Amino acid sequence: MSTHPRLIEVRQNILKKNDIVARALRDRFREMGIHVISLVSSPGSGKTMLLEKTLARLRNECKVAALVGDLATENDAVRLSRAGVPVRQITTGTICHLEAAMIEKSLEQWIDPDLDILFIENVGNLVCPSAYDLGESIRVVLLSITEGEDKPLKYPTIFNTADVAVITKVDLTAAVEFDFNAAHRNIESVRPGMRVLELSARTGQGMEDWFQLLR
Amino acid sequence: MHELSIALSLVDLGIEEAERRGVLVVAVHVRLGALSGVVRDALELSYQVAAEGTPLEHSRLVIQETAGTDLELVALEVANEHSSAID
Numbered sequence: 690m691s692t693h694p695r696l697i698e699v700r701q702n703i704l705k706k707n708d709i710v711a712r713a714l715r716d717r718f719r720e721m722g723i724h725v726i727s728l729v730s731s732p733g734s735g736k737t738m739l740l741e742k743t744l745a746r747l748r749n750e751c752k753v754a755a756l757v758g759d760l761a762t763e764n765d766a767v768r769l770s771r772a773g774v775p776v777r778q779i780t781t782g783t784i785c786h787l788e789a790a791m792i793e794k795s796l797e798q799w800i801d802p803d804l805d806i807l808f809i810e811n812v813g814n815l816v817c818p819s820a821y822d823l824g825e826s827i828r829v830v831l832l833s834i835t836e837g838e839d840k841p842l843k844y845p846t847i848f849n850t851a852d853v854a855v856i857t858k859v860d861l862t863a864a865v866e867f868d869f870n871a872a873h874r875n876i877e878s879v880r881p882g883m884r885v886l887e888l889s890a891r892t893g894q895g896m897e898d899w900f901q902l903l904r
Numbered sequence: 905m906h907e908l909s910i911a912l913s914l915v916d917l918g919i920e921e922a923e924r925r926g927v928l929v930v931a932v933h934v935r936l937g938a939l940s941g942v943v944r945d946a947l948e949l950s951y952q953v954a955a956e957g958t959p960l961e962h963s964r965l966v967i968q969e970t971a972g973t974d975l976e977l978v979a980l981e982v983a984n985e986h987s988s989a990i991d
Contacts, residue, residue: 693984694981694982695984696982697979697980697981699979699980700978701921701976703914704910704975784906816906817941820940820941847941
């Protein structure tokens with residue numbers, strides 16, 4: 690009978706394995722001189738639209754590629770490949786987020802060593818992707834104005850792990866009466882000092898600041 | 905809901921740490937932050953599923969909640985007579 694159980698200290702991050710793979714990826718990207726930008730947001734906040742416009746613009750200036758994650762379908766990859774740059778879809782099945790190992794696997798025999806910027810579009814989800822480091826240089830969280838100003842307060846974790854917040858679909862401001870001051874205040878309260886951009890991929894408003902960030 | 909993925913990672917890590925030390929685990933102690941994005945109830949349920957058929961099958965999950973972003977395996981509670989570890 691184990692009458693005297695005792696505690697052995699371990700103190701390891703539960704996602705240690707993911708962190709190790711992500712660190713190796715980050716080192717590899719750095720050595721290859723590839724800037725990696727990941728996009729996270731809820732479904733339908735404009736990740737693919739922003740990427741479409743971004744790839745179309747950047748393809749003339751540098752070498753870009755994109756990895757897109759979804760539970761099912763290759764729709765986003767098909768949409769993005771119209772920009773004429775390499776795009777690969779990661780279908781996760783029932784998994785609600787991308788993990789570093791999926792990125793590593795997708796890059797096998799695919800990644801161009803001369804690549805300048807790799808975009809990673811995560812599965813549309815504001816909860817699950819937050820804990821998984823993908824080895825990215827910058828994590829961008831999108832918030833569309835149709836979602837409401839309080840999204841950062843409802844999902845503080847994802848805003849906390851991101852480096853930059855982008856408020857999208859600003860061309861719809863009049864229709865949805867979005868309160869920009871409140872949105873900025875809410876982002877500031879969960880992640881003080883976070884850089885925030887406002888743009889509309891559809892009209893092009895604010896896109897120059899976005900391109901500036903990518904350079 | 906990604907608690908099952910988290911639970912599978914936790915069980916993997918727990919088994920690895922237990923085997924390395926040659927111990928029989930009766931409970932797994934974790935620290936779970938309010939900002940970890942992981943829901944306690946869902947993790948508890950997922951743990952049972954993830955541990956099934958593994959050496960951790962009959963272990964308990966002991967969760968200590970914190971205010972931060974912690975998602976940490978803090979300690980393994982082991983049955984003494986099986987222990988060969990010096991710590």
